[in-house]
Amino acid sequence: MVQMRASLATLILVSLSACSVPGPGEAPDGVHDPHEQTNRKVHAFNRKIDQKVLRSAGVGYATVVPEGVQDNVSNFADTVALPGTVVNQILQGRPGPATRNTVRFAINATLGFAGLADVATDFGIPEDNSDFGETLAVWGVPEGAYMELPFLGPSTERDTAGIVVDFFTNPLDYVIPSEYSSLGTSAYVLSKVGDRGRFADTVDSIYYESADSYAQLRLIYLQNRRYELGEEAPADEIDPLALDTEGF
Template sequence: MRCRGPWMILALMLALSLTGCASPRGNRLAEVAPRHTIAEFRDQRFADVDDPWEGFNRSMYRFNFYLDKFVLIPVVHGYELVTPTFVQNRVSGIFNNLSEIRNLTNSMVQLKGVESATTLGRFVTNSTLGLGGMFDPATRLGLARRDEDFGKTLGYWGVESGPYLVLPFFGPSSVRDTGGLAVDTGVTYGIYTAVDPFANTGNSLAISSGITALEAVDMRHQQSFRYYESGYPFEYYMVRFLYHQKREIESGKHPAE
């Protein structure tokens, strides 16, 4: 996930006021109190995740639902309504191409030579032949995307995930992945500050804020997950379990059967 948390939320609220779009009518999503408790399912694998801050995490999960319902999704719907699909895909391509820098740096830190070379080839190919990432000729040339982040890098080098943690806006995480997110954000900010492509425009802050808002909208646009639409009575626990398993596998670990 690309990361500029607080700026994204502020920029999205600004975007909401500009679009004036509302959520689709009839959206009555709400968490339904389960008639059972997780204690009844302690022998099930989805309960095997360290979650000492469950009260806080459940509150944050609910906060993200309301943030989604009243801010993010209305803005995304407005964006999709006024922007042609062709343009949406080009915007997504540009941001996905920029995230290859994060993929490359983490592949290098993990000493993955082949993966690093592939990611570098993707970035160069899509930045040139793909017109800054608007198109993806690299995939057609057999250069598959390899998503990496510093949370995975820490896991690759043996750092345990630590307790489960739900973050505002970003959603499911862990202590390890939260630290990784902070590092990736710092590296991205450092690179952007060093390059500062809009320094000579006289409107660097306004342009950067607009791009950050568009990036946040595109990020949510690309994700199909919607809170409390799974139909599963214990959605919080299932999301927690699936996130934990996915991250352990991606970090090169194999959760016990």
């Protein structure tokens, strides 16, 4: 446990030092992308993976698997992730959302058949998502440079550090038997494959029908993420509510 905490502390320190730009307002046109050459290569790789694997898998999953089963998988993935969300909300000093998500987890894990059903939403307790990238933003860590990650898609230096730390912050990972530890990850991956199928037209329009899919996806991600975090965004950017880019 001591070694794990030391490793987590090191990751946090690295994340704090990695984000060198004070935020979206400090870069020309609100985009700081000093790694664009490398990012474009990663983007080309992600497009190939999508074209050869993810698109067909997503459309097949959304077509073949009954919608109710897809919902069960997504609900389970969301329920398993909730304790990690609660940890982040506590670190952000948000006891209200942390309490609601704790109650939501308890309801769905019991009355919702181990999280397969979203009973809590029917009770008026919707999920309030969060992650360590948001925690860093609350702590005042700047956004840093834009990044595109293999398989995971668009991100920033701050959010990339958050993704790494989130691997260690879910309490369930330390209490459930090891043979069940991969179920949540598998459910998450399946839910994202399903999302690729359900939103195939939207994703295709960005990846394969735009003049510069890299630039368009970068703009959509940054606008959407900054809106989620309540950060300022340039007024001429697109509507952040128009698209959900998570999992691209």
